[in-house]
Amino acid sequence: MAKVTQRTPIHDSLALVIAPDLCLPRLSAKTAEEVIRALARRLAEKGHVRPTFEQAALSREKRSPTGLPFPGVAVALPHAEPEHVATPAIAAATLVAPVVFRQMGSPAIKLSVSVVVMPAFSAKEQAGAGLSELIDRLQDEALRARLVSASTAEEIADLLRST
């Protein structure tokens, strides 16, 4: 159990960990599992996560779903434990058609998710700071609207790391 400490400057800001080659624009997928596998595989191909990450993220999603009901655009943040991560990164996908994710905290609720962001962090402090930044971006309604219609990898990366 970690104590909550004051916010410390973290040099690994999102700008450094979201690269266009980790973004999948207009991904065609039928299920949440397909999206999770596609993002995890891309992270693995680029050497950011271990091969175990994919299965760990799938299991975690079943146990503790990550769909978030942002107004207008539901977003899911599937992830796995830090031991499956080699070097920190964030992968993201926009979908041709929404897939069903269950809502975080309320698994009975099904959300039609059209943006999926997969954080892969290797340390708790960095995860907290990185996810905080990401959540702040995602709470911006205008940014969500642009994100959902993003059609290139560069666009997705730019939106998620824009300040």
Place this chain on the structure above:
Amino acid sequence: MKKILVACGTAIATSTVVAKKLQEALEKRGLAVKIDQCKASEVAAKVKGYDLVVSTTEVGDTGGKPLVRTVSFLTGIGVDADVQKIAKLLGG
């Protein structure tokens, strides 16, 4: 000082975000609290000594302590209502 236990699925990232936003919101109301984080599955074992549990996910036994289950600190929707509820539960 009141103590809050914040729980999420893996106790890695989500609970950190919730803890930070909750602390800031309560400080704005003049409420200083101590917040610790754990996995949802650890709540039953760790809840002793805490006044309240805030979780983004389902938790089982909270040892009789009040539980606020919410994702408002992540989506930004309904934060004020949750902060009010939490402050009230803490007797603030």
